[in-house]
Amino acid sequence: MLLAAVFLCLLVVVQSLQAQPESCVLVEIPQCKAMPYNMTRLPNWLKHQNQDEVKDYLKEYEGFLKTNSNCSDLLMFYMCARILPICMSNLDLPSPIIPPCKSVCLKVQSDCMSTIKSLNITWPLDYNCDELPEYEKDVCIAPIAFVNASAEGKITNPTKSFCNQKIFF
Secondary structure, three states: OHHHHHHHHHHHHHHHHHHOOOOEEEOOOHHHOOOOOOEEEOOOOOOOOOHHHHHHHHHOOHHHHHHHOOOOOOHHHHHHHHHOOEOOOOOOOOOOOEOEOHHHHHHHHHHHHHHHHHOOOOOOHHHOHHHOOOOOOOOOEOHHHOOEEOOOOOEEOOHHHHHOOOOOO
């Protein structure tokens, strides 16, 4: 009887932990701090549980990013959107992870493909563009989705400066 009670208590605790939604956390990865959002949600689509795991994952691409970050003006936007997805906790969305749009992935892939081939590496299988949603049809992020209104009422795109920055590790 005692064993059954302990099992029931453990089951209730596990279910309550699983029912708690992931919470938004501040973006801490230096390479992604210039994103047009500062809150992310983990685990991400690669199942990284925290930003230390994201840092370890980024180390795999450190050499490529350090020497080829200019192959596409959207490379770092795309990478950061994949590994540190925007957190929109106030919206009721079908998925808590909002991916980058397919068009962003395709542009990065197209822009960087010659560099990737020249380095004798392949496009990461984790980054299959066909699996991503289209901006016009589904929920995803792209630089055009972020706008700021200035005091004069002008609309600007804050990702322009981010997308053109050099990334150093």
